[in-house]
Amino acid sequence: MQNQLTTYLRAGYPGLAVISSEEARAEAEIAAACTSLKRRLHAWSSTEGLIDTNEGRITPCPDPLEAFQLLDRLFATDSPRHVVLMRDLQLHLDQTDPMLVRRIKDILRVAKSNGHSLILLGCRLKLPAELEHEITHVDFSLPGPDKLGVVLDGIIKSAKLKTLRDEIRESALQSALGLTTTEAENAFALSVVETNGIDPRIVAREKARTLKRNGLVEVVSATTGLDDIGGLGLLKDWLQGRGGAFSASAKAYGLPAPKGLLIVGIPGTGKSLTAKATAGAFGLPLLRLDMGCVFGGIVGQLEANLRSVIQTAEAIAPCVLWIDEIEKGFSGSKSSGNTDGGTSSRVFGSFLSWMQEKEKPVFVVATANDVSKLPPEFLRKGRFDEMFFVDLPDALERAQIWEIVIKRHGRKPADFDTVVLSRACEQFTGAEIEAVFIDALHESYADGREPKAKDILEAITRTVPLAQLMDGQIAAFRHWAKGRAREAASHAASTPTAPRNTRRISSQVN
Ligand code: ATP
Numbered sequence: 001m002q003n004q005l006t007t008y009l010r011a012g013y014p015g016l017a018v019i020s021s022e023e024a025r026a027e028a029e030i031a032a033a034c035t036s037l038k039r040r041l042h043a044w045s046s047t048e049g050l051i052d053t054n055e056g057r058i059t060p061c062p063d064p065l066e067a068f069q070l071l072d073r074l075f076a077t078d079s080p081r082h083v084v085l086m087r088d089l090q091l092h093l094d095q096t097d098p099m100l101v102r103r104i105k106d107i108l109r110v111a112k113s114n115g116h117s118l119i120l121l122g123c124r125l126k127l128p129a130e131l132e133h134e135i136t137h138v139d140f141s142l143p144g145p146d147k148l149g150v151v152l153d154g155i156i157k158s159a160k161l162k163t164l165r166d167e168i169r170e171s172a173l174q175s176a177l178g179l180t181t182t183e184a185e186n187a188f189a190l191s192v193v194e195t196n197g198i199d200p201r202i203v204a205r206e207k208a209r210t211l212k213r214n215g216l217v218e219v220v221s222a223t224t225g226l227d228d229i230g231g232l233g234l235l236k237d238w239l240q241g242r243g244g245a246f247s248a249s250a251k252a253y254g255l256p257a258p259k260g261l262l263i264v265g266i267p268g269t270g271k272s273l274t275a276k277a278t279a280g281a282f283g284l285p286l287l288r289l290d291m292g293c294v295f296g297g298i299v300g301q302l303e304a305n306l307r308s309v310i311q312t313a314e315a316i317a318p319c320v321l322w323i324d325e326i327e328k329g330f331s332g333s334k335s336s337g338n339t340d341g342g343t344s345s346r347v348f349g350s351f352l353s354w355m356q357e358k359e360k361p362v363f364v365v366a367t368a369n370d371v372s373k374l375p376p377e378f379l380r381k382g383r384f385d386e387m388f389f390v391d392l393p394d395a396l397e398r399a400q401i402w403e404i405v406i407k408r409h410g411r412k413p414a415d416f417d418t419v420v421l422s423r424a425c426e427q428f429t430g431a432e433i434e435a436v437f438i439d440a441l442h443e444s445y446a447d448g449r450e451p452k453a454k455d456i457l458e459a460i461t462r463t464v465p466l467a468q469l470m471d472g473q474i475a476a477f478r479h480w481a482k483g484r485a486r487e488a489a490s491h492a493a494s495t496p497t498a499p500r501n502t503r504r505i506s507s508q509v510n
Contacts, residue, residue: 003169005033005138014111014118015104015135019304021123022180023087025147026140030085030119039117040080045087060158064092071118075107078114078127090122108134124304144317148184152176152198155188164198169199175207178219178316183210183388215293216309220322222279222286229270229277230396230404230430235263235388236489239274242385243281246318257318258385260355260364262326264371265390266438266474266486267466268431271367274390279367285319287312291328295344302344306351311359317359326366342409353378356383371480379484388488389481391476392429392467397489401426401430405437416453424460427467436460 003051008016022024027043031053033039044067049060061067064086074082089210092100104118111118127135136450143151152172156164164172172191176184191199208219226236242258244250251257261278263271279286294305313321323329329348355364366384368374379387393401399422403413417435426434438461440455481487 002390014108017120020140039083043085052234075116078288082116092451134340159192170443175203176201217287220286230401232488257361262384262387264368268429269390275365279320303347313362323366327368349474387485389485390488427465
C-alpha cells in the first residue's frame with residue numbers, strides 16, 4: 001500500500017480511504033508514508049479525540065463535527081502539510097447525518113486547495129452518493145511472506161522455540177498466506193499450544209477455518225486429479241497443457257500465467273469436479289467463492305466483500321479461484337440494480353475487469369448452469385483463456401464414469417460390466433450415475449451382501465434422468481453453445497468397447 005499511498009499523497013489527493021481490519025498495520029504504513037513525505041500526521045477517533053502524533057498533543061473531541069472544526073484551522077494554510085487519519089468514521093456516516101456529509105465535503109475542498117489529506121480508515125466503507133466521487137480507495141493487500149515472517153519470528157521468540165528448519169518455515173508461511181497478521185499470529189500461537197512447535201498443517205487448518213468463518217471464500221482440499229473425471233477428454237487435454245504454466249521455469253521462459261476458464265453445462269455433468277481437479281492437476285491451492293454469499297448480504301457490503309475476495313486470492317496466489325454458479329453474480333447485480341442505483345452492477349463489473357486484468361497468478365475457474373443469465377459482454381474474448389461446454393456424457397464417457405464411481409466407493413470396476421451399465425443409463429449425468437450406485441449400495445447393504453449389476457440396473461429403472469425432464473432446455477443449451485464454447489468432450493467414438501469380464505457380468509445380470 002505504501003507506494004500507492006505515497007503517490008496519492010504527493011499528488012495532493014484530499015480524500016483517501018483504506019479499508020482493512022488490520023488497523024495497526026495500516027496505521028504503521030500510513031505513518032511511514034507521512035515520514036517519507038515529511039507530512040504531519042494527526043489521528044482522530046471518537047474515544048481519543050484529535051492527536052498530533054508529532055507533538056503528542058491531544059484535543060478531546062468525540063464528535064467528528066467538532067474534529068472538523070479543528071481541521072478547518074489546521075488546513076487554513078498550506079504549510080506544514082497535514083495528513084489526518086480518521087478511525088471508524090463509517091459508524092458516524094451510518095447515521096446519515098446531512099451535516100456530517102456536508103462538513104466532509106467542505107473540509108475536502110479546503111484540504112485540496114492547501115495540499116492536505118484526510119484518510120478514512122476502517123474495516124468497511126459505504127459512502128453516501130454525495131461522497132462516492134470525493135474519496136479514493138487505496139489498496140491495502142494482505143501481508144506477504146516477509147510480514148508474516150516477522151509475526152512468526154515474534155511467536156518463536158516469545159514461545160522460546162528453536163529456529164525452524166527452512167522448509168518448515170517456508171511451508172508455515174505459505175500456509176498462512178491469505179490471513180491478516182492477527183489471524184496468522186493466532187494460527188501460529190495455536191500450533192505452539194497444540195504441538196509445542198510450528199506445524200504448517202495446523203496453520204493451514206486454521207486458515208481454512210478462518211476463511212470459512214469469514215464466509216466468502218473457502219479453502220477446498222483438492223485431493224481430486226484429472227484421472228477422477230470420466231470423459232471430458234478435450235477439457236482434460238487443455239488443462240494438462242496448461243499445468244506447467246505456473247512454474248518458475250515457465251515464468252522465466254516468459255509464459256504469461258493462464259487467466260482462467262469458464263465451464264458451462266448441464267447440472268451434474270462434472271463442472272465442479274473439474275474445478276477441483278484443476279487445482280489438483282496444477283498443484284495449486286483451491287479457493288471456492290460462493291456467489292450466493294457475496295451477493296446475499298447487505299448490498300452496501302458487496303464492494304468490501306469482493307475486495308476481500310481479491311485480496312485473499314492474491315495473497316494466496318498462485319492459486320485456483322473457483323467461482324461456482326457465476327451467473328448468480330449477474331442476477332444478483334441485476335436485481336439489486338433496481339434498488340441501489342446500479343452500484344452492484346458497477347461493483348461486479350469491476351470484479352470482472354479484475355478477472356481479466358489481474359497480474360497475480362490467480363487462475364479463475366468459473367462454472368455456470370444457466371447461460372441465459374450470462375450477458376454477452378461477459379462472454380467476450382479475452383475474459384477467459386477458454387470457454388468449454390459440458391454436455392451429457394456419451395456411452396463411452398458413461399462407461400468411464402461408472403469405472404471411476406465404482407472405484408470411488410471402494411469396489412472393483414472389473415466386477416461389473418460397465419458397458420452394460422453405460423447402455424442402460426442413456427441420458428444420465430455423472431451425478432445421476434453416482435446416485436444410482438449409492439442407491440444400489442443401500443439395497444445390497446440392507447440385504448447384507450455386496451452390490452450386483454442387478455441392483456444397479458434396478459436402481460437405474462427407478463431413476464428418471466433430469467435430461468428427460470428438461471430436454472427442451474438441453475436442446476436450447478446445445479444450440480447456444482454451438483460456435484460460442486468448445487466441446488469439453490470429443491464424441492467421435494462413442495461406443496464403449498466390451499471389457500474383458502463381459503460374460504461373467506452378464507450372468508450376474510441374469
Ligand atoms: P452442478 O452444476 O449441479 O453443480 P456439476 O456439473 O458441477 O453440477 P458435479 O458437482 O461436478 O457436477 O458432479 C457431482 C458429482 O457427480 C461429482 O462429485 C462426481 O461424484 C459425479 N460426477 C459427475 N460428473 C462426473 C464425471 N464426468 N466423472 C466422474 N464423476 C462425475
